[in-house]
Amino acid sequence: MSRIDELVREMCPDGVEYKPLGDVGEFIRGSGLQKSDLREQGFPAVHYGQIHTYYGVWAEQSKSFTDEMIAAKLRHAKPGDLLIATTSEDNDAVAKATAWVGDTEVVLSGDAYIYRHTLEPKYMAYFFQSTMFHDQKRRFISGTKVRRISAASLAKIKIPVPPRKVQREIVLILDHFTQLEMELEAELEAELEVRRDQYHYYMSSLFDDLILQGASMVALRDVGHWYGGGTPSKSKSEYWTDGSIPWISPKDMAVSTIVDTEDHITEEAIAGSATKLVPTHAIAIVARSSILNHTLPVAYLSRSATLNQDMKAVTAASGIRARYLFHAIRGYRSDILRRVRRAGGSVASLDSRKLWDYKLPVPKLDAQERVIELLDHFESLTNDMSVGLPAELVARRKQYEHYRDRLLTFKELSA
Template sequence: MSQIEELIERLCPDGVRHSRLGEVGVFHRGNGLQKKDLTDHGFPAIHYGQIHTFYGAWTRETKSFVPPEMAKRLKLAEPGDLIIATTSEDDEAVAKATAWIGNVPTAVSGDAYVFHHELDPRYIAYFFQSTSFQNQKSRYITGTKVRRISGDSMAKIVIPVPPLEVQHEIVRILDTFTNLEAELEAELESELESRRLQYKLYQEKLLTPSSDTHWSTLGEISTRVSSGATPLRSRPDYYEDGTIPWLRTQEVDFNEITDTAIKITPRATRESSAKLIPEHCVIVAMYGATAAKVATNLIPLTTNQACCNLQIDPSVASYRYVFHWVKNQYQRLRGLGEGSQSNLNAKKVKSFPIPVPSLREQERIAADLDTFDALVNDLSSGLPAELNARRQQYEYYRDKLLTFKELKS
């Protein structure tokens, strides 16, 4: 029997009290502190945005400070209090919390609540990460673009309240898990970066042509080169209930296109220059932030006018090989662009050179690069999948530790 099991068997064998957060503490809203007020020294301060981007489940030190005179006008969190970011554009991040376990009070910004309570601060911080808390809070989130939750709503959320000795042991276990996860993540990220570097070197080697390789251009190995169009935005009948995928350059990012964010109607394709292109084209973004990036489409679709769509001649070249070549040449192709965003045009894309070995050799090169690419980048294979699996394992044990039978009254 583990230590936590022994404690539960000795201290709460029949279950534990389940209480609303409002019964074990009080919520106070932060005030006044804005990001521009933060300094590198002075009185400790936590801005709600930093809870989303910087802090973990608990902290002893603050990243930022405010002038001591300003701190006198601000809401303070005392050591042991929970600080909660109550707004976000993402529901999952609403009510992200960190326990303040420093030795002195800290100032807290608006769009944050301070929860003063009677529990182990790290126990309640871990509870705010749990599936139980996430499920309960979802019914209280309000707002459209900016999503938020109030202190009154959080006060209704139910938390199991085991004896403090059990809370301390749960915290010890979860702190250990958290440290192990952080160490593993750093190790795997380092390994992943090594794989990326290895892949880059391997890619360069595979795509370096031999001296007798025939050279051509992207235009010459294509049966058709086209761009698309943007159907009039003032025509709702071009977009409402649309079923035809319409690709924009911001979706072109060295990837395979299997769907698009916007669909257009058959009428839009008839009355504009946004025409369907077949699957397995090589699509190059010509201007905008993604200029010179490349994608391939696994579905027939239409594109906007900033896409240069290369329908590769299958008797001459493998579209996957062409995709990898253009991807590898991103910096060189982008360098041909003009203006602050390195804008290209169809003429420059069509005239861009490409080595053309035998089809068999192209297919071998493409297959090798596809395999290595998946190993490095795909969450369903290789190191990212291992990291994701470990996170899921941690979340499972965290939820299990924070689940208790309710004590019958």
């Protein structure tokens, strides 16, 4: 850090100017490129979804390409431009950005912006990752199911603009730090993946043994009471302002236990909408979301909550322990998704009739208790972000975020 500190003291002792993004660049909307236009070779092309799933802080080669004739009709990003995905299902991923540092131009799909600017490309991309950027961005995000941000709003966000030499030094340090973090995370992720594979193999064997031992096969419609969800009107402030009741949507389902949610509603919202209060110890699943293209999220409710219209939840029936039901649904979720996911449609969803017909093994209570004890232990070792390898991953990421934010924070130049 001393190298940056010395440069800042030498080159900007009175601080640096903070400028709106609209003053240091222009936002150009991507357009026209469809997933069906992507090829394995041709003209470099980036679909906005790939910014979320494939690209990091910067890229010099594209994952996909398109035909030259298609590319000729589209807007082109130039080397040094930022590629920004402007829509997402969660707030954190809105305006995820990648600096294009390839030696050719690239075309970009809709739901994205090309940002042509005057700063160091990677410096700009690192800023888009920073807490400073996210704190400013949140007040401009709109939409309910699909979250988005406009070019006019992005243009208002302020960025510190130190001298070019300082920008380059920050990039060098963050590139080095990022490489070290990636190498360490790869090692930890590999070991964690081995543990997860062991957990899933053990869990599968455990349920197979229950079936062999004569456990009853019970259809999901009969394992308990099911709840659907709904979205209270966004136009009624009394439904949302100062709400304290968790409102679960797919973006909250990245964890195995729901402790809290991003959005909250009021008791008036429950009384005036289709959403219902789901009691604690229920099991929530995602019923409609693009995430169902590859994963069926399942989470245990540690507190009462409500659901949006893309969710379902179930409370265990008499004779079934809630934690057993959680582990059983989670254990069979890949097979459930394979058998129950609805074909076609613009957004992946579950076929309710097939879901209710799907059967799980339900043994006697003493066997359920043994399953709970064993799988709670394994689940904590592989998924609990407060212990073991996952905790180390979290600690490393927080350390990286701390130093990145420190490097991107400057004393503001007095007017």
